[in-house]
Amino acid sequence: xxxxxxxxxxxxxxxxxxxxxxxxxxxxxxxxxxxxxxxxxxxxxxxxxxxxxxxxxxxxxxxxxxxxxxxxxxxxxxxxxxxxxxxxxxxxxxxxxxxxxxxxxxxxxxxxxxxxxxxxxxxxxxxxxxxxxxxxxxxxxxxxxxxxxxxxxxxxxxxxxxxxxxxxxxxxxxxxxxxxxxxxxxxxxxxxxxxxxxxxxxxxxxxxxxxxxxxxxxxxxxxxxxxxxxxxxxxxxxxxxxxxxxxxxxxxxxxxxxxxxxxxxxxxxxxxxxxxxxxxxxxxxxxxxxxxxxxxxxxxxxxxxxxxxxxxxxxxxxxxxxxxxxxxxxxxxxxxxxxxxx
Amino acid sequence: xxxxxxxxxxxxxxxxxxxxxxxxxxxxxxxxxxxxxxxxxxxxxxxxxxxxxxxxxxxxxxxxxxxxxxxxxxxxxxxxxxxxxxxxxxxxxxxx
Numbered sequence: 001x002x003x004x005x006x007x008x009x010x011x012x013x014x015x016x017x018x019x020x021x022x023x024x025x026x027x028x029x030x031x032x033x034x035x036x037x038x039x040x041x042x043x044x045x046x047x048x049x050x051x052x053x054x055x056x057x058x059x060x061x062x063x064x065x066x067x068x069x070x071x072x073x074x075x076x077x078x079x080x081x082x083x084x085x086x087x088x089x090x091x092x093x094x095x096x097x098x099x100x101x102x103x104x105x106x107x108x109x110x111x112x113x114x115x116x117x118x119x120x121x122x123x124x125x126x127x128x129x130x131x132x133x134x135x136x137x138x139x140x141x142x143x144x145x146x147x148x149x150x151x152x153x154x155x156x157x158x159x160x161x162x163x164x165x166x167x168x169x170x171x172x173x174x175x176x177x178x179x180x181x182x183x184x185x186x187x188x189x190x191x192x193x194x195x196x197x198x199x200x201x202x203x204x205x206x207x208x209x210x211x212x213x214x215x216x217x218x219x220x221x222x223x224x225x226x227x228x229x230x231x232x233x234x235x236x237x238x239x240x241x242x243x244x245x246x247x248x249x250x251x252x253x254x255x256x257x258x259x260x261x262x263x264x265x266x267x268x269x270x271x272x273x274x275x276x277x278x279x280x281x282x283x284x285x286x287x288x289x290x291x292x293x294x295x296x297x298x299x300x301x302x303x304x305x306x307x308x309x310x311x312x313x314x315x316x317x318x319x320x321x322x323x324x325x326x327x328x329x330x331x332x333x334x335x336x337x338x339x340x341x342x
Numbered sequence: 343x344x345x346x347x348x349x350x351x352x353x354x355x356x357x358x359x360x361x362x363x364x365x366x367x368x369x370x371x372x373x374x375x376x377x378x379x380x381x382x383x384x385x386x387x388x389x390x391x392x393x394x395x396x397x398x399x400x401x402x403x404x405x406x407x408x409x410x411x412x413x414x415x416x417x418x419x420x421x422x423x424x425x426x427x428x429x430x431x432x433x434x435x436x437x438x
Binding site for chain 1: 371372374375376377378379380381382383384385386388389390391392393394
């Protein structure tokens with residue numbers, strides 16, 4: 001078995017090791033700020049109909065100008081974004097109804113909402129190094145300032161589906177920007193076990209537990225279907241892979257792979273030809289695992305999931321691949337319900 | 343048994359405790375692997391959502407400590423079917 005796939009098989013347990021302790025600690029800190037359950041979002045007016053678009057922060061978002069096309073279409077359904085895609089959405093004039101945030105990292109994630117406290121480029125090169133959002137790579141401080149202004153301006157129109165694991169700095173920033181928070185617990189383990197952490201959390205705060213699928217993009221899809229009840233879901237920017245030509249150094253887990261494997265780190269990358277675009281995209285063990293998990297969840301879910309990324313690696317049973325324009329043409333767009341601000 | 347296998351002589355070679363070395367390698371690998379994990383867990387063979395269980399009247403207040411509306415809605419949402427993706431909007435249990 002290839003090294004990358006072998007590592008990927010260990011990541012369900014590894015993710016628990018990575019996030020459980022800090023996620024539970026954050027749940028304790030966030031507890032006094034929890035006022036609404038995510039279930040209340042289902043009763044809140046969002047987009048019309050049963051159709052939704054879930055926006056991830058993958059490279060196809062820019063390569064295919066997905067957000068600009070979404071905005072131009074006048075799509076009236078629900079728009080749910082991963083926190084990492086919020087900046088790209090607002091810069092493109094798309095104000096998502098809901099933003100999903102899960103990552104417990106104490107310092108990084110607040111940057112997706114614009115960090116008003118950032119006055120100098122941080123030592124952590126997470127945003128500069130990666131391919132996720134080029135705006136941050138080119139001029140970190142200017143990009144942050146612009147994002148602070150955008151989030152301050154549009155925050156009151158955006159609801160946040162916040163996992164109790166979310167970093168307290170993110171919660172504070174969202175509240176400061178006038179965003180309403182709706183809370184849920186990450187499902188950490190099998191809630192049928194007597195010693196389950198998920199069960200313990202539910203007993204503590206009464207919030208539902210959502211199966212997050214390993215990453216915030218998949219969690220956004222879970223919120224869209226299992227909480228909001230949308231049954232026709234288009235995906236943009238959910239590539240679960242890296243675009244052709246991306247240097248390994250710009251991939252999300254590069255430092256960790258080098259630390260784990262040394263000179264053999266290249267062997268951890270998995271290259272795959274897209275049957276639709278014929279391009280060779282690639283994944284690392286984490287993205288490969290995310291993809292497998294998404295396919296497993298989508299196969300069993302009672303919604304139709306359309307991959308409108310026009311790129312990426314998310315293909316398989318349970319996923320219909322379709323151009324974004326085709327998906328948008330077939331979505332119900334009643335007049336006067338335009339959510340896409342210009 | 344090890345008592346009977348003891349030699350009555352000394353060997354020149356130093357024998358390392360492999361178990362300790364293996365433990366340390368395992369610990370390193372576990373730590374390194376955990377840094378490769380995702381930002382949120384995935385629990386296989388469970389539903390997309392679990393809303394908790396029906397609470398007896400006395401227990402409801404405790405469960406709903408943070409969000410009283412949530413407690414009032416707490417339901418056993420997986421219908422006992424642990425191998426299917428349960429919860430709202432699934433093939434097997436349409437969203438109410």
